[in-house]
Amino acid sequence: MIEIQAVKQDRKDRSRYHIHGEGEEPLLTVHKDILIRHELLKGHAFTEDELAAIGDEDSRYRAYIKAVAFLGAKPRTSKEIEQYLQRKEFEPEHISSAVERLESEHIVDDEEYARKFAAQRIKYANKGRRWIKQELQQRGVSKQAAADAADAIDKEAEREAAVKAAGKKWRSLKGDPIDRKRKLMGFLMRRGFPGDIVKDAVKSVMEQAAAEADDEEDGLLLDN
The missing domain is CATH 1.10.10 (Arc Repressor Mutant, subunit A)
Structure with a gap:
C-alpha cells in the first residue's frame, strides 16, 4: 500500500491537485472531482493498481472536460471533437470515452x-x-x-435560396442572355441545388430582369 503524504493544488490550474507519496515527484495529478470521488487525502493509502486506475480515470475525465469546453463556442460533431482531442494528444481510448459520454448525455x-x-x-x-x-x-x-x-x-426554402443566389450572380454575368443563362445554371448547379430548382430560379431571375428592362424602356419613352 502507498500512503498519501501530501495533497498540493497546482499553481497554474487551480482545478488540479498533485498527490504526493514519500518522494518529491507526485504519484499522480488529478482533477478536483476525481480527488473528491476517490478521497485522495493525506493519510489514505492505495495500491499501485488502484492509483494507476485512478490516473486512467482522470485522463478520461480530462478529455471529457476539454471536449465540453470546446463545445462551449458552438455545436460540434463527434468527429470534430475527436480531432480536437487528438490535437491535444489524448490517448485514443480516452478520446473514445469522452465522445461516448457526450453522446450518451445528448450533449453531442x-x-x-x-x-x-x-x-x-x-x-x-x-x-x-x-x-x-x-x-x-x-x-x-x-x-x-x-x-x-x-x-x-424545405423545398420552398431551398427554392428561395436559389432565387436569391441567382439574382446576385445574374448582375455580375457578362454576355448575351443565352450565355448568361448558361453560366447562371452552372453556378447554381455547383452550389448544390437540384436541377428542377435551378430551372425555376433561372426562370424567375430572367423574368424579373426582363420586367425591369421593360420598365426602363417605358421610362425612357415617357421622358421623350
Missing part, C-alpha cells in the same frame, strides 16, 4: 447537428442540398445522417 448529437446546420446553410449561405450534404460529411457526419438532413430541407 450528430443528427440534430446536421438538421440545424442544413437549415442555417439554406437560410444564410444560399447553398443547395447537395453542397450541404457534402459539407456535413466533411465535418464527420455519417453519410446517412447527412442524407437525412439534406432530404429534410
Whole structure:
C-alpha cells in the first residue's frame, strides 16, 4: 500500500491537485472531482493498481472536460471533437470515452447537428442540398445522417435560396442572355441545388430582369 503524504493544488490550474507519496515527484495529478470521488487525502493509502486506475480515470475525465469546453463556442460533431482531442494528444481510448459520454448525455448529437446546420446553410449561405450534404460529411457526419438532413430541407426554402443566389450572380454575368443563362445554371448547379430548382430560379431571375428592362424602356419613352 502507498500512503498519501501530501495533497498540493497546482499553481497554474487551480482545478488540479498533485498527490504526493514519500518522494518529491507526485504519484499522480488529478482533477478536483476525481480527488473528491476517490478521497485522495493525506493519510489514505492505495495500491499501485488502484492509483494507476485512478490516473486512467482522470485522463478520461480530462478529455471529457476539454471536449465540453470546446463545445462551449458552438455545436460540434463527434468527429470534430475527436480531432480536437487528438490535437491535444489524448490517448485514443480516452478520446473514445469522452465522445461516448457526450453522446450518451445528448450533449453531442450528430443528427440534430446536421438538421440545424442544413437549415442555417439554406437560410444564410444560399447553398443547395447537395453542397450541404457534402459539407456535413466533411465535418464527420455519417453519410446517412447527412442524407437525412439534406432530404429534410424545405423545398420552398431551398427554392428561395436559389432565387436569391441567382439574382446576385445574374448582375455580375457578362454576355448575351443565352450565355448568361448558361453560366447562371452552372453556378447554381455547383452550389448544390437540384436541377428542377435551378430551372425555376433561372426562370424567375430572367423574368424579373426582363420586367425591369421593360420598365426602363417605358421610362425612357415617357421622358421623350
